[in-house]
Amino acid sequence: MAILHGGQLSRVAKQYQIAEKDWLDLSTGIAPFSYPIPDIPQQAWQDLPTISDSLIEVAKAYYQTQYCWPVAGSQALIEKLPELWNQKNKYCQANVNNQLTVEKHAYLPKVGYKEHQQAWYKAGYQLHFYQDRLPTDIEKNSVVVVINPNNPLTDTFTIEQLKTLQNLCEQQQALLIIDEAFADIFTSEFSFSPHLSTLKQTADVLVLRSFGKFFGLAGLRIGFVCSNRTWCESIQESSGPWAVNGAALFISEQALQDKTWQVEQLKRLQQQSEAMQVLLKAHLSRSRIEANALFITVFLPDAPAIYQQLCENAIYVRLTDEKNALRFGLTEEANIARLNSVLASIV
Ligand SMILES: Cc1ncc(COP(=O)(O)O)c(C=O)c1O
Known part of the structure; x- marks a missing residue:
């Protein structure tokens, strides 16, 4: 529903x-x-949209990350992540192929943007809730979602707290999703995305960034995911060639560099x-x-x-x-x- x-x-x-x-x-x-809508070249409407290297460079600079990829709003990715994780999660795959019943677990904030809960619930995950303190005990191959800052509570977690959680997720081969939809209102030290480059190349950590909230253009439907190369490539592949419209690509490229x-x-x-x-x-x-x-x-x-x-x-x-x-x-x-x-x- x-x-x-x-x-x-x-x-x-x-x-x-x-x-x-x-x-x-x-x-x-x-x-x-x-953000004031600039003159949009006719081509942005006429051509099939292409994600340019220049947009990726601008986004990498804005989010201070090595790898990122645009999506048609972070909501589009939230809905797709269970499928992507099921494909990536070797434990699930092995057990499904051996026809064993697989218990799948997701840890989420009790209060917070409910679309995360819905996506993992629909995919058959058992939901576990936390609120003020991040989980300290998680199942192997599970999923942990953090909304930072929380919407609607406004609560935030520090980088230190997130790093501790990330270590736990790594030990347990769990996926860590940090939803930073409202993070543009903080200084760049707030975001986890600059820390992605310090993790192992195989780390399963995704930072979701909304474009529409801070720039006041939610109808444009663009957002970005910051992660490692493998995750960005699989998100790109699963999104198909024209997932984000040309006007959104053009406007966001300007807005993200307009300091x-x-x-x-x-x-x-x-x-x-x-x-x-x-x-x-x-x-x-x-x-x-x-x-x-x-x-x-x-x-x-x-x-x-x-x-x-x-x-x-x-x-x-x-x-x-x-x-x-x-x-x-x-x-x-x-x-x-x-x-x-x-x-x-x-x-
Ligand atoms: C915490 C949070 N994450 C993600 C989203 C999705 O936003 P968008 O798809 O516009 O990036 C919302 C929307 O309200 C939100 O509150």
């Missing part, structure tokens, strides 16, 4: 019978300020997040509020009721799956007064 995330405004608009154009949509963690815009974007996002935190703290003073530069999560005992009241006032936020928090995406300055007056009227 399809998982409901933020976005999909038309569904909520219909439910509350308020025209889509009248809503303030804060339901996603996508930057409200988009001036990136610095300004981070400043804008931080300022806007701080302004919204002040507002939310003023109205929801008894709640725990966790924030980063792309979204703010407010933990409330009556989150479903407040969610409903916000919807009745045409403000759409994300009620977490656990129903104990609301996640507010950022909005432009012009919308802050409206959010302020609605919050003042309902809480």
Whole structure:
């Protein structure tokens, strides 16, 4: 069954019978300020898309990695990984061929982007959940997913913690997936991708990077995977020749090297997040509020009721799956007064 995330405004608009154009949509963690779309050469539309060496070089520099490959959004890869891991995972293969029943295990954050859970569950993996502390005991040939920073909790793990986990995964021949969809808001020391080059060439570690969130262009459908040569080649092979559209390749190549815009974007996002935190703290003073530069999560005992009241006032936020928090995406300055007056009227 399809998982409901933020976005999909038309569904909520219909439910509350308020025209889509009248809503303030804060339901996603996508930057409200988009990278300006440059003039796109006709060829980018006309030709079948080719992944150029220049794009790969730009992406390698941005993600500080030796090997990376573009995908049609990290979601596309999340769905494909169980199949790729089953093919790569010799233990599974040997046992399937000998017709033994294979127990497959995946370790995931209990709260976090649910598409990971769904992908491994559908592939027949037994799911094990962790939250504040990374797993310290895992089955052989298993899979460990880390979402760093966590969406919606905002929690982060350090490189040291991730390295310890990576050692464990290596001992157990397990696949380690580090989903850094929101990592662009941190300094480059935050990401695990520069550390990939220090691992054995055969290491099964994938760092997933979203393009759409920080650059405010989620509709473009491009993301990148950083790993070693073998993994990048097998992802390339399994994606087919034209997986990412030409406009996405063209725009991302420009955006990933536009340092001036990136610095300004981070400043804008931080300022806007701080302004919204002040507002939310003023109205929801008894709640725990966790924030980063792309979204703010407010933990409330009556989150479903407040969610409903916000919807009745045409403000759409994300009620977490656990129903104990609301996640507010950022909005432009012009919308802050409206959010302020609605919050003042309902809480
Ligand atoms: C943690 C996380 N990972 C991955 C994705 C997928 O994003 P995309 O396919 O746009 O890269 C999302 C989307 O919200 C997300 O929250």
